[in-house]
Amino acid sequence: MSDETLPPCPERSEPYTYEQGSLLVCPMCGHEWSPEDTGGDAADAPVIRDAVGNVLVDGDAVTIAKDLKLKGAGGGTLKAGTKVRSIRLDPFGPDGHDIDAQVPGFGRMHLKSSVVKKVS
Structure with a gap:
């Protein structure tokens, strides 16, 4: 897999994913996952916005x-x-x-x- 095709982290949507052996790793949150596991829940989840239209993500205040x-x-x-x-x-x-x-x-x-x- 080349750097251009690495998916973002499914936990935090960070774009800094890198390969470590057969796993993909997010350096921001430490989440590790298999490239085969990237197909579904994070990309299919609806976008949640606050009262004024800002996009919310897990961990926000x-x-x-x-x-x-x-x-x-x-x-x-x-x-x-x-x-x-x-x-x-x-x-x-x-x-x-x-x-x-x-x-x-x-x-x-x-x-x-x-x-x-x-x-x-």
């Missing part, structure tokens, strides 16, 4: 764009401006909630990408 009333045992309100770090995208999450995150003061929850803004 976002802020809540508007106050959210929480349902469930705890209830309460998640205030606009709350910063959430290291999000995980879940395009097939429950009821359109496509972000899985650890929200400070509230714990793990699913959020909709339409109510967050990416932090630059």
Whole structure:
């Protein structure tokens, strides 16, 4: 395989892939995979955008764009401006909630990408 044909990392979409023996390696995140494993999930996953149209990726930091009333045992309100770090995208999450995150003061929850803004 020549350098021009090496696929980007399926975990982080980094273009710096290199070969190490029979595996492909991403130097940015350390992910290793077989060239035969590159055909599917990362390329087929839908693009998830925030409330203003920025593309989101796993590990991004976002802020809540508007106050959210929480349902469930705890209830309460998640205030606009709350910063959430290291999000995980879940395009097939429950009821359109496509972000899985650890929200400070509230714990793990699913959020909709339409109510967050990416932090630059």
